[in-house]
Amino acid sequence: MGNEGKLEFIPSEILNQENRQLYEKFVGQGTVIHELWGRHYHKVLKYINEPIIVLTGPSHVGKTTVLKKLYETVTSNFESEMAEDPGMIPAIYVEAKSPEKDFRWLELHLQILQALNEPEEFLGKKLGPVNQKIENKNPLFPSKLDKNLRHAVEIALNQRKTHVLFIDEAQHLGRLTSDRKLAHQMDYIKSLVNRTNITIVLAGSYELAEFMNQSAQLSNRSTHVHFHRYRFGVDSEMQEFANIIGTFQKLLPVDEVPDLTYEWEYFASHTAGCAGILKKWFNRALKECLYESCIKKERAVITLEHFRKTQLTTNQILKIANDALTGEQKFAEDERRRNLIFEMFTNDDTLLETDISPTSIPSIHKSDEQQQVQKRKKTKPGQRKPTRDIVGDIKNAQSL
Numbered sequence: 001m002g003n004e005g006k007l008e009f010i011p012s013e014i015l016n017q018e019n020r021q022l023y024e025k026f027v028g029q030g031t032v033i034h035e036l037w038g039r040h041y042h043k044v045l046k047y048i049n050e051p052i053i054v055l056t057g058p059s060h061v062g063k064t065t066v067l068k069k070l071y072e073t074v075t076s077n078f079e080s081e082m083a084e085d086p087g088m089i090p091a092i093y094v095e096a097k098s099p100e101k102d103f104r105w106l107e108l109h110l111q112i113l114q115a116l117n118e119p120e121e122f123l124g125k126k127l128g129p130v131n132q133k134i135e136n137k138n139p140l141f142p143s144k145l146d147k148n149l150r151h152a153v154e155i156a157l158n159q160r161k162t163h164v165l166f167i168d169e170a171q172h173l174g175r176l177t178s179d180r181k182l183a184h185q186m187d188y189i190k191s192l193v194n195r196t197n198i199t200i201v202l203a204g205s206y207e208l209a210e211f212m213n214q215s216a217q218l219s220n221r222s223t224h225v226h227f228h229r230y231r232f233g234v235d236s237e238m239q240e241f242a243n244i245i246g247t248f249q250k251l252l253p254v255d256e257v258p259d260l261t262y263e264w265e266y267f268a269s270h271t272a273g274c275a276g277i278l279k280k281w282f283n284r285a286l287k288e289c290l291y292e293s294c295i296k297k298e299r300a301v302i303t304l305e306h307f308r309k310t311q312l313t314t315n316q317i318l319k320i321a322n323d324a325l326t327g328e329q330k331f332a333e334d335e336r337r338r339n340l341i342f343e344m345f346t347n348d349d350t351l352l353e354t355d356i357s358p359t360s361i362p363s364i365h366k367s368d369e370q371q372q373v374q375k376r377k378k379t380k381p382g383q384r385k386p387t388r389d390i391v392g393d394i395k396n397a398q399s400l
Contacts, residue, residue: 019290019300022253027283034247034275035240037062040227044070044201048164050223051193054212055203057227058324060276063203066227067166068093070201074164081161089116089160096172103175105188109149112165116156150188157196164199171204174211182214190221206327226331229324230273241268244275248282254289254300263304270311272321277312284310 040055044066047053055063074091082088092115096108157165167173173189176182193200202208212222230241242264249260260267271277285306293300312320 019294023283023287023290026251026253026286034244036228036230036237037066037275040225041066041069043225045073047223047225048074048199048201050199052189052212052222053199053201054170054208054222054224055201055227056206056209056224056327058229058272058274058327059205059320060274060280061227061229062276063227064168065276067168067201067203071164071166078163085161087160089162091164091166092116092162093166093168095168096170098169098172099175102177102181103172103185104146106146106149108167109146109153112153113149113156116160116162118152118156154192154195157198162196162198164201166201166203168203170202171207171211173202174207182211186214193221206323206330209327209330228328230268230275232268232273237273238264238268241273241275241278244278248279252282252286252302254286254302256299256301258303260304260307266304267307270317272317272324274320274324277320281307281310281312 040062044053044055048070055066057063071091071093078088078090082090092112094108094111094115096103156162173185174182176185189200192198202212209224212224230237232238242261245264245267246261249257267278267281271281285302288306288310289300289302292298292306
C-alpha cells in the first residue's frame with residue numbers, strides 16, 4: 001500500500017515555494033485510469049456478489065487503487081438505502097499489517113470495528129482485558145479479548161448491513177508458523193463469510209494465491225482475479241504502457257519536455273511494466289528537474305537525463321521483475337493443470353493414468369514474455385526521434 005497519503009517533507013533549500021507547489025500538484029495526480037487498471041476493476045466488480053474474491057499480482061500494479069475505487073463504487077451504490085437507514089455501512093476498507101511472528105486477528109478486528117463506527121466506550125469497556133484466557137483456546141484467538149472481538153465484528157457487520165469487506169495486503173493473513181494455525185485461519189475466513197453473508201475481497205501479492213489454494217473448500221468458494229503488469233510479449237499492452245507515459249508527460253508542470261513515449265522500452269524495462277513504479281519514477285525525475293531549475297534559476301526543462309539519475313538500481317529492478325515473473329509462471333502452471341484436468345474427463349481411457357500433481361507439470365524455464373523479448377527486434381511505436389516539445393496548458397491534459 002505504501003505511504004500514498006503521507007505529506008512529503010521538502011526543505012526550502014531543495015525547492016522554493018512555487019516549485020514545491022508544482023511538485024505536490026503532480027504527485028497528487030497519482031491515479032491515472034489506464035486500460036489495464038480499468039479491465040481489472042470491471043472484472044472484480046462483475047464478481048462483487050461472490051463469497052470471496054482474491055485479487056493477486058505484483059507490487060505497484062494498482063491493486064490498492066482498484067480496491068479503494070471499488071469501495072467507493074459499492075458505497076455510492078447504496079446511497080438511497082443509507083439515506084433511509086443512517087446506520088448502514090455497505091462497505092469497509094482495512095489493511096492487514098505484517099506480523100512480527102504469527103498473524104493475529106486482534107488488530108484487524110479493531111480496524112473493522114472502527115471502520116464500522118463502533119463507539120469507543122464499546123471497544124474499551126465491553127471486550128474484557130487482554131490477558132484473560134479461555135479454555136481450549138483457538139491459536140488464532142488466544143485471549144478472551146480475541147474471542148469477544150470476533151463476536152463483536154460479526155454482530156456489527158450484520159447490524160450495519162455491510163455487503164463487502166475489502167482487506168488489502170491480505171497475503172499477511174497467511175504468515176503463520178504451523179499448519180494447524182493455517183488450517184484455523186482458512187476455517188475462520190470461511191466461517192466469517194457464512195455467519196455474516198458478506199463478500200470478502202482480498203488483495204495482495206502472489207503469496208496470497210498460494211495461501212488460498214491450500215484449502216480446497218476455500219479455493220472452491222473463491223473467485224481469483226490475476227492483476228498482471230504490462231507485459232513485453234504483448235504488443236497491445238506495450239502500446240497502452242506508452243500511452244501512460246504520454247499521459248504523465250502531459251501532466252508534468254515544466255516549461256519543456258521531450259516526447260518520452262518514444263523511450264517506452266527504456267521505461268518498461270526499468271519498471272517491469274508496473275504503472276505505479278512508473279509514476280513514482282516520474283515524481284523523482286520531476287523533483288530533480290525542479291531542484292536544478294531552482295539552483296540555476298533557469299526554466300524548468302526536463303530531459304531523459306533526469307530520469308537516468310533517478311531510476312531504480314539494477315538490483316531493485318531485478319527483484320521486482322523476478323517476483324513478477326515467478327508469480328506469472330505459477331499462474332501459467334495452474335492453467336496447464338486445468339487443461340490436463342479437462343483432457344482427463346474427456347478421455348475416460350486415460351482418466352486413471354493422468355498425473356496432475358504439480359511435479360508432473362514441466363517447469364517453465366522461460367516465460368512467454370521472455371521468449372518474445374529475445375525474438376523482438378528493437379522497435380518503437382512511431383518513426384520520429386525524440387525531440388523537445390513545448391508543453392502548453394497542462395489543464396487540458398487528458399487522462400487515459
